[in-house]
Amino acid sequence: MSDVIERVAALPPLRDVLAKHELWAQKSLGQNFLLDLNLTRRIAREGSASGETIVEVGPGPGGLTRALFLEGATHVIAIERDHRALPALEEIAAAAQGRLHVIEGDALATDYRELVGSDGGRIIANLPYNVATPLLTGWLTPPDWPAWWRSLTLMFQKEVAERIVAEPGSKAYGRLAVLAQWRCHAHILFEVPPRAFLPPPKVTSAVVRLEPRPDAVKVAPSALEAVTASAFGQRRKMLRQSLKQAFRQPEAVLEACGIAPTRRAEEIPVAGFLDLARIYEELERSSS
Structure with missing residues (x-):
């Protein structure tokens, strides 16, 4: 594993990768790339990546993907629908020596349980803004519980993050809070300012961690x-x-x-x- 960490650490800076592959964020795909390695490594640590199989949605040029390996992830499954990002991810895959599995496809239509297998894993992702809520809803509502994942560590717009953890009586409290807190313990880990992204979004973001409640009330x-x-x-x-x-x-x-x-x-x-x-x-x- 130490050899993989060394190889990933030696990859070119992400800005050079973006220029090489002419990979610029597309608004239509909800893309905002994270280039700060200190920040992506913090997300990976907070998501308990070490020694785990990690599912990442929307890796883009692979900033968080790199951080997952640098923080000790043993296997990363990255789902990316933007074919322009695949060459950059292939470079990480080569450095990771078979520990990165890149899937070109729609994260909303993915069978995650089949993909990960019986051992399960964790989801750690800077989610594309335009599909973040439906993805979370899908992960929270499988018919069988506990789910295949052991935790979710996800980046959302701050407004969405606040809706996930909202308490009764607050303006943010609604359907998403009820759904998330029914089956999970949820809390905001930290906020991320717009300047951390390329291009900077107009809103602040926040990283949320959700851990499944094994004793969640059984209801459809x-x-x-x-x-x-x-x-x-x-x-x-x-x-x-x-x-x-x-x-x-x-x-x-x-x-x-x-x-x-x-x-x-x-x-x-x-x-x-x-x-x-x-x-x-x-x-x-x-x-x-």
């Missing part, structure tokens, strides 16, 4: 998504009104869950939504 993800979509779809309204899309008699359901019908979605803790989802699931099952 589709049921929880239906209930939260209804409740937060009209978040200014009382639940007795907003939940009419999910339940024919929302007041009776709320009473069964011990929730006042005059409360609003942003006031309800995750446990309350799980109770609602269980009833939704039971009603769906009885009507089928």
Whole structure:
């Protein structure tokens, strides 16, 4: 492994790689490249890369990919849909001596469990902004739990990161917070200023770590998504009104869950939504 670290450390600077391959970030792909090796290595360390199989989405020129190996990752699976980035990633693959597996494809359509195998791994990524939320949602809602991954360490726009970790009663609290905190412990590790990227985005970013709860309440993800979509779809309204899309008699359901019908979605803790989802699931099952 030390030989791989030496080879990766000896690769040319990323700015030289970008110029060599004429690889410039494309807004249409949600790309913002991280070139600061100190920052990418911090992300790799916070993601517990050492000794692990790591899945990385949207590696671009491979700044974080390099850092993963420098921090001791034993195997990296990088999924990249931009064919322009492949030559730069191939150079890292050569230095990594077979420990980097590059897949050209759509991360949203990838079967990760099949890709990683029974041993599982961790996901560490600077996610493309335009697919970050649907990717996270997909990783949080497999039918089987715990999932194949042992942790997620992901870069988001700060606003999205705050929505993931938001507490009930806050403006940021919504569907994403309920979904993430149902099955995970989630917290923001640190913020990343726009100047750290090329090109600099107009917003601050933040790195979030999510670790699975092995004892997460068992309920169908589709049921929880239906209930939260209804409740937060009209978040200014009382639940007795907003939940009419999910339940024919929302007041009776709320009473069964011990929730006042005059409360609003942003006031309800995750446990309350799980109770609602269980009833939704039971009603769906009885009507089928």
